[in-house]
Amino acid sequence: MKNVAKTTTLESKFPLLAVENNCILSKEANITACFEVRLPEFFAVASAEYEAIHSAWHKAIKTLPDFTVIHKQDWYIKESYAPDLAIEDQSFLSKSYQRHFNERPFLNHYCYLFLTKTTKERMRMQSNFSSLCKGTLIPKEIRNKETIHRFMEAVAQFERIVNDSGFVLRCLTEEDIIGTDDTQGLLEQYLTLSRPAATPMQDIALGNEEVHIGNKRLSLHTLSDTDDLPGTVSANTRFEKLSTDRSDCRLSFAAPVGLLLSCNHIYNQYIFLDNSEDNLQKFEKSARNMHSLARYSRANQINKEWIEKYLNEAHSFGLSSVRAHFNIMAWSEDPAELKQLKNDCGSALALMECKPRHNTTDVATLYWAGMPSNAGDFPSEESFYTFIEPALCFFTEETNYQNSPSPFGIKMADRLTGKPIQLDISDLPMKRGIITNRNKFILGPSGSGKSFFTNHMVRQYYEQGAHVLLVDMGNSYQGLCELIKGKTKSEDGVYFTYTEDNPIAFNPFYTDDGVFDIEKRESIKTLILTLWERDDEPPTRSEEVALSNAVSGYIERSNRSG
Secondary structure: OOOOOOOOOOOHHHHEEEEOOOEEEOOOOOOOEEEEEEEEEEEEEEHHHHHHHHHHHHHHOOOOOOEEEEEEEEEEEEOOOOOOOOOOOOOHHHHHHHHHHHOOEEEEEEEEHHHHHHOOOHOOOOHHHHOOOOOOOOOOOOHHHHHHHHHHHHHHHHHHHOOOHHHHEEEEEEHHHHOOOOOHHHHHHHHOOOOOOOOOOOOOOOOOOOOOEEEEEEEEEEEOOHHHHHOOOOOEEEOOOHHHOOOOEEEEEEEEHHOOOOEEEEEEEEEEEEEEEHHHHHHHHHHHHHHHOOHHOOOHHHHHHHHHHHHHHHHHHHHOOOEEEEEEEEEEEOOOHHHHHHHHHHHHHHOOOOOOOOOOHHHHHHHHOOOOOHHOOOHHHHHHHEEEHHHHOOOOOOOOOOOOOOOOOOOEOOOOOOOOEEEOOOOOHOOOOOOOOOOOOOOHHHHHHHHHHHHHHHHHHHHHOOOOOOOOOOOOHHHHHHHHHHHHHOOOOOOOOOOOOOOOOOOOOEEEEEOOHHHHHHHHHHHHHHHHOOOOOOOOHHHHHHHHHHHHHHHHHEEEEH
């Protein structure tokens, strides 16, 4: 049988030309600024903060020129926890803790943002004009230096607005994009759908209904039609599992397709900034055509009403007409697992009240357009018209828990995956002004783990050099003290407990330096008054004076005799 499959080299079809000044230049002369995005942590953002993030995105996007593509790409990759077991001076419990969590699987999140300046013609091209199918012609306007200069100024302003809003954009360097001898760059990671440095390049099969990256098979769900979208959208939504009648746990509207979707996947979010006036004029013309054809079809009448509603919104509130597209790209090497991934992705979209649409027609072109900085190759027929604010509701706005930058802290666990997290709940919040003292209140019903957590916290604080004094009412910390006492050969971990044969006793007059200032004398007097205090009446002034004189006389006599 004759093989009719067309085979070519990646080099001949590769759409990118070079990386210059930390920007990617495509063969179509599109210029892309690349950023890594650091979003707020999961379950740590309130509704007002989500609204502020949403507003910051909107303000930043408004600064970009026409014919710019905003491509936000979120990677969710299954990884395994790898502790550093070679650290010296680790206690037995610390090593046991690390070994317990060794190779625990978790879903890691990486977020990137690509701002691509292209042309009007490129924005309108469909899938049959992808760089996979044709050669390259550089448009005249993209060679204008002033156009490029204005675009880079807008990118700088975009970055400044976003960074001032609370989350961080970091410009990717050339090494981040193309890699080094020891690390994979972002482009290579995308072409292999793998992040480990030792992953070799494999054959890419772009078929009519299926795409293979080596042994990995892709499954693609798209939101590319207004019929597939929910009736209403918002910047954030209530997460019922952790919410109560008195408190709300909020997540971004698109959280179900983010960290809550526990499989290897990439969530692509596109916003295409056309010329808004041209779009609205085109809709005006379409509305007139629908009006003239309304008597032939009720559908034309309904379409006319929808178009007029869109135009009224745009003109009444000064909204910019844009196009948008969103897709979930999941993959697996196991055909049975791939079938389950299709169901999981469809269910995640259904949680957003979207209509799941498993795309088998444009998988190849959408994968190709999803390559970092290749958004100019996006097929225009896969996008829908909307406004900036509702489109931004489909952006994921949170990432997984991150280790605190402070070296001091305790090990906690990610509530979704159980991955250990180094968390500073004392020094770092003080430095950031979140708290004004280091007091802690551990509250919970009987058996909920209060003493277990306190043992865990106190042990780690002690191992990091903190001085710990505990008043133990139920012998909950005696075992920890005995462990420390044995390790330090009785220098630490001293545990005083009351028995009838050996009651707790101490000498309030004992000092290391033998100096009794006014503060020490007053504290001794207060202690004696507390022990001597009668329930029915407080001590009189004469009694307090007499006791102060007695304490001072005893101290002076002790000093003379000592």
